[in-house]
Amino acid sequence: DAGVIQSPRHEVTEMGQEVTLRCKPISGHDYLFWYRQTMMRGLELLIYFNNNVPIDDSGMPEDRFSAKMPNASFSTLKIQPSEPRDSAVYFCASGQSNTEAFFGQGTRLTVV
Amino acid sequence: GQQLNQSPQSMFIQEGEDVSMNCTSSSIFNTWLWYKQDPGEGPVLLIALYKAGELTSNGRLTAQFGITRKDSFLNISASIPSDVGIYFCAGQGSGTGNNRKLIWGLGTSLAVNP
Numbered sequence: 001d002a003g004v005i006q007s008p009r010h011e012v013t014e015m016g017q018e019v020t021l022r023c024k025p026i027s028g029h030d031y032l033f034w035y036r037q038t039m040m041r042g043l044e045l046l047i048y049f050n051n052n053v054p055i056d057d058s059g060m061p062e063d064r065f066s067a068k069m070p071n072a073s074f075s076t077l078k079i080q081p082s083e084p085r086d087s088a089v090y091f092c093a094s095g096q097s098n099t100e101a102f103f104g105q106g107t108r109l110t111v112v
Numbered sequence: 113g114q115q116l117n118q119s120p121q122s123m124f125i126q127e128g129e130d131v132s133m134n135c136t137s138s139s140i141f142n143t144w145l146w147y148k149q150d151p152g153e154g155p156v157l158l159i160a161l162y163k164a165g166e167l168t169s170n171g172r173l174t175a176q177f178g179i180t181r182k183d184s185f186l187n188i189s190a191s192i193p194s195d196v197g198i199y200f201c202a203g204q205g206s207g208t209g210n211n212r213k214l215i216w217g218l219g220t221s222l223a224v225n226p
Contacts, residue, residue, distance in 0.1 A: 033212075042115065042200075042217070042218040042219060043202075044216075045213055045214065055212070056213055091154050091155075095212070100160055101157075101214075102157070103154025103155050103156070104154050105152070105154055106153075106154050
């Protein structure tokens with residue numbers, strides 16, 4: 001199994017631009033999680049889905065952030081417009097109801 | 113958001129030494145997890161604990177779910193250079209239905225001197 005696949009691995013963008021992060025979960029997993037990691041705040045859960053339905057989005061920082069899961073094999077996290085304080089590593093993770101989450105390698109986002 | 117108190121924040125040890133780190137919470141958890149993160153990678157699950165008092169081993173790693181359900185520790189015996197990385201604890205609380213939300217510690221950074 002290829003594991004959770006995230007793209008891009010690195011993204012550098014200018015303030016105000018739209019950023020889209022992509023995730024392909026492990027096949028057969030029915031949970032998908034988006035996390036943000038910074039030195040100051042550690043790992044923060046932004047949102048998670050079960051069977052493609054958003055269950056808890058209370059961690060999404062503000063309206064500039066949105067996440068979608070149009071099907072079981074794909075999810076996106078979009079930031080529009082991006083700001084320098086959004087710079088962080090964004091992780092996608094997937095799991096099944098009886099297993100713990102498996103993480104992707106992350107997308108390192110830098111907003112200048 | 114809510115976080116766990118994880119300590120120590122960092123450790124620098126000699127190869128062969130044992131290591132101990134712990135996490136505490138003001139809330140009760142039903143599940144405690146320990147993850148390791150290597151540079152440039154996502155966290156990888158090391159040990160999962162599901163019952164108060166449970167003691168579980170994975171090779172040189174041993175973790176325990178505190179009897180109060182508010183703490184957990186991870187021990188690494190006879191450390192080796194590849195143990196270097198950041199170790200995270202995470203707790204999952206009670207709650208009904210579809211709750212898969214984890215609360216995370218800020219990590220323990222481990223450096224091993226060969």
